[in-house]
Amino acid sequence: MTEHSMNATAMERKLTMTLDGQPVGFSEGETIYQVAQRAQKNVPTLCYDERLEAFGACRLCVVEVEGVKAPVASCTTKVTPGMIVRSGSPTIEKYRKTLLELVVSENREVDVNPLRGFASQELTTLVDRYGARTGRFKGKKSGTSNKSDDNPFILRDYDLCISCYRCVRVCAEQEGDYAISMMNRGFSTQITTEFNGRLKDSDCTFCGQCVQTCPTGALADKKALRAADLPGEVTKTRTICPYCGVGCSVDLLTKGDRLVGVQPAMDGPANGGALCIKGQFAFDFVQHEDRLKKPLLRQADGSFKETDWDTALDIAAAGFRRALEQHGRRSIYGIASGRAPHEAAYSMQKFIRAGFGTHYIDNCSRA
Amino acid sequence: MSNPLADMAKPDVIFCIGTNMTECHPVAATGLKKAMARGAKLIVADPRRIRLAELADVYLPIRVGSDVALLLAMAHVIDREGLANHEFIEARTAGWEEFRQHLKAFTPEWAAKICEVPAKDIESAALCYGRGKPGAIYYTLGITEHICGVDNVQSLCNLALMTGNLGVEGGGINPMRGQNNIQGCGDCGAETFVFPGSVPITDEAARDKFAAAYHRPDLDLGHAMTKVTGLQECGKSIRAMLIDGENTVISDPDKNHCEHALKALDHLVVIDIFMTETAQLAHVVLPATAWAETDGVACNTERRVQRLRAAVPPAGDSRPDWWIIAQIAKRLGIPGFDFQSPADVFNELCSLSPTYGGLDWDRVSRESLNWPVPTKDHPGTPILHVDNFTNGRGKFMRLGYRDPAEVVDAQFPVWLTTGRRLQSYHTRTQTGRSSGIDYLLSEESLEVNPEDAVAWGFQDGDWATVSSRRGSVKIKVRATDRSPRGTVFASFSFADVPVNNLTGSGYDPATHTAELKVCAVRIERATN
Ligand code: SF4
Ligand code: SF4
Numbered sequence: 012m013t014e015h016s017m018n019a020t021a022m023e024r025k026l027t028m029t030l031d032g033q034p035v036g037f038s039e040g041e042t043i044y045q046v047a048q049r050a051q052k053n054v055p056t057l058c059y060d061e062r063l064e065a066f067g068a069c070r071l072c073v074v075e076v077e078g079v080k081a082p083v084a085s086c087t088t089k090v091t092p093g094m095i096v097r098s099g100s101p102t103i104e105k106y107r108k109t110l111l112e113l114v115v116s117e118n119r120e121v122d123v124n125p126l127r128g129f130a131s132q133e134l135t136t137l138v139d140r141y142g143a144r145t146g147r148f149k150g151k152k153s154g155t156s157n158k159s160d161d162n163p164f165i166l167r168d169y170d171l172c173i174s175c176y177r178c179v180r181v182c183a184e185q186e187g188d189y190a191i192s193m194m195n196r197g198f199s200t201q202i203t204t205e206f207n208g209r210l211k212d213s214d215c216t217f218c219g220q221c222v223q224t225c226p227t228g229a230l231a232d233k234k235a236l237r238a239a240d241l242p243g244e245v246t247k248t249r250t251i252c253p254y255c256g257v258g259c260s261v262d263l264l265t266k267g268d269r270l271v272g273v274q275p276a277m278d279g280p281a282n283g284g285a286l287c288i289k290g291q292f293a294f295d296f297v298q299h300e301d302r303l304k305k306p307l308l309r310q311a312d313g314s315f316k317e318t319d320w321d322t323a324l325d326i327a328a329a330g331f332r333r334a335l336e337q338h339g340r341r342s343i344y345g346i347a348s349g350r351a352p353h354e355a356a357y358s359m360q361k362f363i364r365a366g367f368g369t370h371y372i373d374n375c376s377r378a
Numbered sequence: 379m380s381n382p383l384a385d386m387a388k389p390d391v392i393f394c395i396g397t398n399m400t401e402c403h404p405v406a407a408t409g410l411k412k413a414m415a416r417g418a419k420l421i422v423a424d425p426r427r428i429r430l431a432e433l434a435d436v437y438l439p440i441r442v443g444s445d446v447a448l449l450l451a452m453a454h455v456i457d458r459e460g461l462a463n464h465e466f467i468e469a470r471t472a473g474w475e476e477f478r479q480h481l482k483a484f485t486p487e488w489a490a491k492i493c494e495v496p497a498k499d500i501e502s503a504a505l506c507y508g509r510g511k512p513g514a515i516y517y518t519l520g521i522t523e524h525i526c527g528v529d530n531v532q533s534l535c536n537l538a539l540m541t542g543n544l545g546v547e548g549g550g551i552n553p554m555r556g557q558n559n560i561q562g563c564g565d566c567g568a569e570t571f572v573f574p575g576s577v578p579i580t581d582e583a584a585r586d587k588f589a590a591a592y593h594r595p596d597l598d599l600g601h602a603m604t605k606v607t608g609l610q611e612c613g614k615s616i617r618a619m620l621i622d623g624e625n626t627v628i629s630d631p632d633k634n635h636c637e638h639a640l641k642a643l644d645h646l647v648v649i650d651i652f653m654t655e656t657a658q659l660a661h662v663v664l665p666a667t668a669w670a671e672t673d674g675v676a677c678n679t680e681r682r683v684q685r686l687r688a689a690v691p692p693a694g695d696s697r698p699d700w701w702i703i704a705q706i707a708k709r710l711g712i713p714g715f716d717f718q719s720p721a722d723v724f725n726e727l728c729s730l731s732p733t734y735g736g737l738d739w740d741r742v743s744r745e746s747l748n749w750p751v752p753t754k755d756h757p758g759t760p761i762l763h764v765d766n767f768t769n770g771r772g773k774f775m776r777l778g779y780r781d782p783a784e785v786v787d788a789q790f791p792v793w794l795t796t797g798r799r800l801q802s803y804h805t806r807t808q809t810g811r812s813s814g815i816d817y818l819l820s821e822e823s824l825e826v827n828p829e830d831a832v833a834w835g836f837q838d839g840d841w842a843t844v845s846s847r848r849g850s851v852k853i854k855v856r857a858t859d860r861s862p863r864g865t866v867f868a869s870f871s872f873a874d875v876p877v878n879n880l881t882g883s884g885y886d887p888a889t890h891t892a893e894l895k896v897c898a899v900r901i902e903r904a905t906n
């Protein structure tokens with residue numbers, strides 16, 4: 012359903028509210044935040060991830076509702092017919108700025124490398140938008156980093172944690188894994204695994220979901236951060252994971268000619284922002300030193316020697332020609348790959364069918 | 379898959395058989411976990427107590443290779459309890475009465491003996507699936523990698539047909555494909571039985587169409603040769619082979635046989651990104667561009683056609699596979715290989731494939747659709763068989779149970795079953811070269827039930843020699859109650875533990891899919 016037609020049906024059923032003085036339609040069960048988003052109100056959030064149940068922890072998304080004294084969290088409050096809402100009055104904006112100033116005062120740093128994760132820039136962006144680097148509060152720094160976790164994938168830098176619970180919730184709700192949880196309450200709250208040990212010893216599968224939803228970079232992509240000092244901007248290219256048949260959409264992170272990381276595509280049709288360890292972390296093979304870089308010819312002694320394309324292709328073709336001349340068209344067979352793209356598979360079968368008139372072509376699905 | 383991945387969160391009942399989904403298709407498994415959080419019931423049939431089994435409402439630890447018996451008995455119970463969907467059967471299927479008669483003999487008590495699970499658990503599974511509205515079936519290689527792979531799949535079809543679970547949202551029969559583009563490989567006709575668009579090579583009109591398009595008037599009508607036969611014929615009728623990116627030697631059953639076969643060729647050309655065990659046997663090795671270096675198209679397990687994009691320049695002098703193949707073809711004077719770009723190749727495929735008729739390079743670059751997409755304005759087909767089946771009515775197949783090609787005996791008293799693990803993929807040419815993966819999975823091990831380990835005198839980490847009729851491997855023992863008594867498990871991902879030395883006891887007579895899942899072995903203490 013398009014936004015427009017959804018609004019139209021809602022209006023028909025007379026589900027309307029007033030948002031910043033304008034009448035707007037809504038559907039049963041929608042929250043104030045969802046309606047405000049549709050009306051492009053740009054309400055700030057930190058603990059919100061649209062894929063997860065709203066949680067109402069950061070209070071940044073507060074709005075004023077007529078008849079209600081205190082501001083309400085728009086991400087957890089459902090709209091009722093006739094509700095009158097102001098999404099960003101000066102009072103509310105000031106309240107939000109103060110909240111952000113407090114967060115800034117408690118965190119070791121706010122400006123983190125975008126390689127840390129998909130959502131890692133959310134806090135910085137809001138701090139800039141609200142001009143919240145005032146240093147008005149001299150907070151005690153919260154949390155402690157678990158530097159003893161030697162896993163090669165996930166950095167646990169809890170000095171930057173704001174207790175938004177997105178990591179815990181994504182693990183439970185999206186992954187269904189419950190590998191991480193909260194320890195303690197209030198100021199010393201800290202994200203932890205069962206028994207506060209290494210992730211490796213928990214139920215963690217290293218899917219990276221917690222890293223990608225963290226709005227501060229407290230959980231970060233260690234592999235991508237290897238490229239933190241490489242010069243140049245990070246570029247993203249949308250493609251599909253090279254491993255299993257689910258076909259998750261990913262964004263490749265590159266700096267110049269280097270492939271430095273992978274992030275899940277939040278709008279990927281097969282995965283909606285989810286990945287597993289292979290799609291998330293197993294990309295180094297592409298630029299591995301073992302890659303074949305030149306055509307190779309087997310020598311009489313069994314070793315291989317590099318050559319140029321023309322020579323290699325001539326010899327490759329000559330062998331098929333010889334087989335054809337000496338043993339006929341039924342002496343040649345082709346095996347295609349289930350990992351190469353369509354263009355490879357199509358060309359392989361055409362090579363056999365157009366070249367020799369047989370169906371002597373198959374792939375690896377039978378094994 | 380008959381239904382899209384998005385449907386995974388929708389069923390009332392999910393029946394997973396022969397699929398270790400949480401390890402092999404982890405992201406798909408998240409949909410399943412969501413369905414369960416919403417109250418869906420889960421039935422799992424698998425010899426190993428995999429993670430999925432722990433989540434199940436009904437878990438059936440069936441003996442390896444006994445799937446058909448289980449499925450027949452489930453159909454028996456569904457009919458007996460009046461849970462068959464007669465409206466659907468009447469409107470959409472054929473052969474019901476005969477099938478019903480056929481089912482009479484296959485009681486849960488009969489199956490219990492073969493599957494080695496209690497009859498009452500088979501009843502519970504049948505009632506659970508039979509009552510699901512909708513009920514969805516998911517399976518992977520655990521079903522197809524058997525000599526009776528086709529029977530297994532047809533037994534699942536019977537269940538879905540009799541309950542009317544086809545063509546409905548949240549239902550269907552859904553094979554989860556193992557490799558990123560194995561579905562696409564079939565779509566492109568890189569499979570001996572079909573032309574591009576999955577049209578059988580025995581179809582005369584299709585033969586004529588391709589004979590004309592490819593300027594090959596003598597193109598065979600029928601006359602398939604599977605890879606299995608192709609390998610057997612190496613050095614005999616088959617003299618030259620072109621292999622594209624396929625580490626046949628490690629991934630195929632009966633490694634020794636396979637190596638011998640390739641060595642017997644007069645001419646072997648291998649296109650790959652690494653010097654694999656297979657490439658080492660070649661006369662000419664041609665370096666291909668890798669994923670992330672190659673523009674192209676792939677199709678996932680739900681028939682969704684998606685664009686692959688290059689982000690970094692090719693390694694060294696490597697070239698895209700299609701370019702390499704075209705260059706060889708041109709040198710042989712094969713017409714129709716003047717492709718200038720991957721778009722040229724893909725567009726030619728679309729022009730010849732009825733299921734891709736409405737697609738072209740520009741369209742797949744803009745949107746991703748589930749085939750069939752017959753015309754340019756067609757929105758794609760997320761759910762198959764909504765109004766009718768491709769071949770008219772859905773036919774019930776009367777099948778019987780057959781033992782695996784090899785059963786345990788005094789000499790080889792233990793079942794070996796094989797599969798994949800979460801952290802590694804196929805033959806590890808890729809995951810093995812990605813830093814950090816070894817932190818989690820650095821070596822292969824043989825999973826043995828703790829009681830068996832004690833009975834056979836092994837401690838965790840001891841070395842064992844596992845032998846089958848075809849060969850033997852040395853491997854470390856790991857005690858785990860994932861393995862039932864009398865059955866051991868290993869993956870085929872590590873070249874230094876070539877588990878496929880052991881497998882390969884037989885093939886499905888129809889598809890020539892190897893019996894990789896089951897074979898009989900003997901386990902002895904290894905020296906050192
Ligand atoms: S680690 Fe990140 S995602 Fe988790 S609670 Fe802290 S700030 Fe939120
Ligand atoms: S990220 Fe994991 S589940 Fe998704 S396609 Fe890749 S291997 Fe499959």
Ligand code: FES
Nearest residue numbers: 058067069070086
């Ligand atoms: S976004 Fe609403 S409370 Fe955090």
